[in-house]
Amino acid sequence: MSKVSLTVNGKAVSVDVEDRTLLSSVLRESLGLTGTHIGCDTSQCGCCTVHVDGRVVKSCTMLAVQAEGSDVMTIEGLAPSHDASGATLHPVQQAFSECHALQCGFCTPGMIMAVAGLLKDTPDPDDQQIIHGLEGNMCRCTGYVNIVKAVKQAAVTMRA
Amino acid sequence: MYEFTYIRPGSLPEAAALLASNEGAKPLSGGMTLIPTLKQRLSQPSHLVDITALAALKGIAVVDGRLEIGAATRHIEVATSSVVRQSLPALAALAAGIGDPQVRNRGTMGGSVANNDPAADYPSAVLALGATVHTDRRAIAAEDFFQGMFATALEPGELIVRISFPLAERAAYAKFPHPASGYAMTGVFIAVVGGAVRVAVTGAGPGVFRWTQAETALQARFESAAIADLEVDATDLNADIHAPAAYRANLVRVMALRALETILTSSKGQ
Ligand SMILES: Cc1cc2nc3c(=O)[nH]c(=O)nc-3n(C[C@H](O)[C@H](O)[C@H](O)COP(=O)(O)OP(=O)(O)OC[C@H]3O[C@@H](n4cnc5c(N)ncnc54)[C@H](O)[C@@H]3O)c2cc1C
Ligand code: FES
Ligand code: FES
Numbered sequence: 001m002s003k004v005s006l007t008v009n010g011k012a013v014s015v016d017v018e019d020r021t022l023l024s025s026v027l028r029e030s031l032g033l034t035g036t037h038i039g040c041d042t043s044q045c046g047c048c049t050v051h052v053d054g055r056v057v058k059s060c061t062m063l064a065v066q067a068e069g070s071d072v073m074t075i076e077g078l079a080p081s082h083d084a085s086g087a088t089l090h091p092v093q094q095a096f097s098e099c100h101a102l103q104c105g106f107c108t109p110g111m112i113m114a115v116a117g118l119l120k121d122t123p124d125p126d127d128q129q130i131i132h133g134l135e136g137n138m139c140r141c142t143g144y145v146n147i148v149k150a151v152k153q154a155a156v157t158m159r160a
Numbered sequence: 161m162y163e164f165t166y167i168r169p170g171s172l173p174e175a176a177a178l179l180a181s182n183e184g185a186k187p188l189s190g191g192m193t194l195i196p197t198l199k200q201r202l203s204q205p206s207h208l209v210d211i212t213a214l215a216a217l218k219g220i221a222v223v224d225g226r227l228e229i230g231a232a233t234r235h236i237e238v239a240t241s242s243v244v245r246q247s248l249p250a251l252a253a254l255a256a257g258i259g260d261p262q263v264r265n266r267g268t269m270g271g272s273v274a275n276n277d278p279a280a281d282y283p284s285a286v287l288a289l290g291a292t293v294h295t296d297r298r299a300i301a302a303e304d305f306f307q308g309m310f311a312t313a314l315e316p317g318e319l320i321v322r323i324s325f326p327l328a329e330r331a332a333y334a335k336f337p338h339p340a341s342g343y344a345m346t347g348v349f350i351a352v353v354g355g356a357v358r359v360a361v362t363g364a365g366p367g368v369f370r371w372t373q374a375e376t377a378l379q380a381r382f383e384s385a386a387i388a389d390l391e392v393d394a395t396d397l398n399a400d401i402h403a404p405a406a407y408r409a410n411l412v413r414v415m416a417l418r419a420l421e422t423i424l425t426s427s428k429g430q
Contacts, residue, residue: 019164019208020162020166041200043192043263046262049262056262057266065166065168066166135259135260135261
């Protein structure tokens with residue numbers, strides 16, 4: 001067992017973990033942040049995407065001990081403020097809602113975290129950059145068309 | 161995953177000592193290959209020695225006319241480094257096309273080269289450029305380093321420290337990516353170093369290999385017509401659910417033509 005200390009969604013946390021524990025397990029099981037989804041066991045689907053020190057990573061493919069001292073952000077921490085009504089959405093979340101960029105919603109948290117990462121590096125992406133930038137995230141429902149639309153809308157909102 | 165002990169040593173000698181004194185210990189770099197392997201219980205190391213914090217394995221610099229890249233350098237750093245983009249743009253472009261953003265943010269050059277997946281991208285650049293793999297024990301020429309599917313010249317516990325690339329006059333990489341993973345169904349790296357043309361192929365065979373027939377043809381005349389009609393022998397190439405060997409044989413020529421096209425149409429030839 002090791003003690004891992006990290007910041008999750010702005011809060012300092014300390015968790016006892018086995019060395020083999022994945023970051024995704026700490027987020028979901030120890031911290032109850034179940035917005036981070038697990039959709040595969042081959043590191044391909046991207047449903048588990050979170051930000052570690054500002055960069056997108058697949059939390060199912062990182063050990064919790066590797067995140068020691070890191071700043072982690074999950075889907076629960078993306079919106080600027082979460083009031084009791086849950087009304088505040090991040091521009092990417094807002095755009096996904098308005099553009100109907102989800103159906104079952106399983107891929108959505110990872111997809112939104114990936115989009116937020118993409119827009120940091122590429123604030124005004126074209127279709128090719130969006131498709132290339134979301135290669136690590138799979139959606140079995142939407143056919144991606146509305147996801148691309150939502151990315152563009154979010155990009156406009158965030159540049160304004 | 162089976163249980164293991166995770167250690168993050170502070171220096172290269174410490175890491176080497178840990179690997180030497182624990183037979184079941186394995187280096188952990190970006191973890192993009194190792195962690196999925198552990199999750200499938202395909203490997204059972206006693207210790208994981210995290211080498212990503214070691215200063216000796218970090219950094220990108222041009223030294224004495226060669227590009228030196230630390231083994232723990234992540235794909236994203238190679239893709240976006242201004243040093244790599246200026247000195248060896250084909251390598252930056254290759255790194256930008258590995259996997260997906262999440263994989264590029266974690267995966268490292270040393271991990272990819274040590275792993276020598278037959279469909280990995282970096283081995284083609286290392287072989288085509290005639291790079292040198294520096295370990296904590298010796299310097300290994302690319303030619304001797306890659307030894308077929310997942311096999312390399314590395315001895316147990318030996319660590320890649322950095323890879324040293326000659327600066328090519330002209331170079332380009334083209335790959336036909338697997339649509340789900342991004343791995344090369346076939347990738348071809350063409351380099352001209354000191355006037356000599358070298359063509360390395362990944363993804364098509366059991367390990368990275370040089371397409372010497374194309375090298376000879378391009379040495380005589382560096383234009384598409386020189387290789388457009390070459391036939392690639394499919395006998396030893398990979399066949400799986402993604403593509404039969406004959407399909408990959410054709411891809412070798414097509415990807416070589418695309419890489420050549422990139423060289424011939426860009427200003428600095430890269
Ligand atoms: C979804 C997905 C898509 C991918 N797509 C591609 C792709 O398109 N192209 C591609 O080339 N790769 C691809 N990869 C693989 C990726 O590039 C990995 O980064 C790479 O294979 C391994 O590097 P790593 O740093 O993650 O190494 P690790 O997984 O940490 O280690 C891999 C192996 O190398 C050993 N090792 C690591 N570092 C050293 C060292 N310095 N010295 C000696 N041994 C060492 C480890 O012990 C282990 O056996 C993909 C991976 C995933 C999960
Ligand atoms: S759960 Fe599929 S990539 Fe992490
Ligand atoms: S909305 Fe169902 S998987 Fe993407």
